[in-house]
Amino acid sequence: METIIRDVQSMAGSERAAAEALLGHSLAQDQRLFIMVISPLAEPDAAQRHKAWEDLHRSITAMEAHLQDRGVTAEAWNAALDLACEEVRYGKSS
Numbered sequence: 266m267e268t269i270i271r272d273v274q275s276m277a278g279s280e281r282a283a284a285e286a287l288l289g290h291s292l293a294q295d296q297r298l299f300i301m302v303i304s305p306l307a308e309p310d311a312a313q314r315h316k317a318w319e320d321l322h323r324s325i326t327a328m329e330a331h332l333q334d335r336g337v338t339a340e341a342w343n344a345a346l347d348l349a350c351e352e353v354r355y356g357k358s359s
Contacts, residue, residue, distance in 0.1 A: 266301065266302065266304070267301070267302040268299070268301050268302075269299070269300040269301075270297055270298070270299050270300075271284075271297065272297055273292045273293065273294055273296045273297065273298060274294045276298070284298055
């Protein structure tokens with residue numbers, strides 16, 4: 266992965282013109298240009314996908330056993346998840 270950060274005010278005229286042409290609009294002097302180049306990851310093979318699924322299933326099974334040991338119902342767990350999601354998504358807290 267390659268990352269480039271440039272202050273617009275310090276860019277050479279040709280650099281700025283190229284960036285603006287690529288973006289399709291002008292840049293303001295107080296802005297920063299952030300460019301990231303990433304290479305695609307190789308698609309996991311069947312064995313890797315199977316192992317990932319088994320690991321996930323094992324984690325879920327352990328979590329369910331942990332909740333059951335503590336007497337937490339599915340309804341209580343779902344309500345707690347809903348509240349956490351509301352707080353993360355919308356900044357709401359109870």
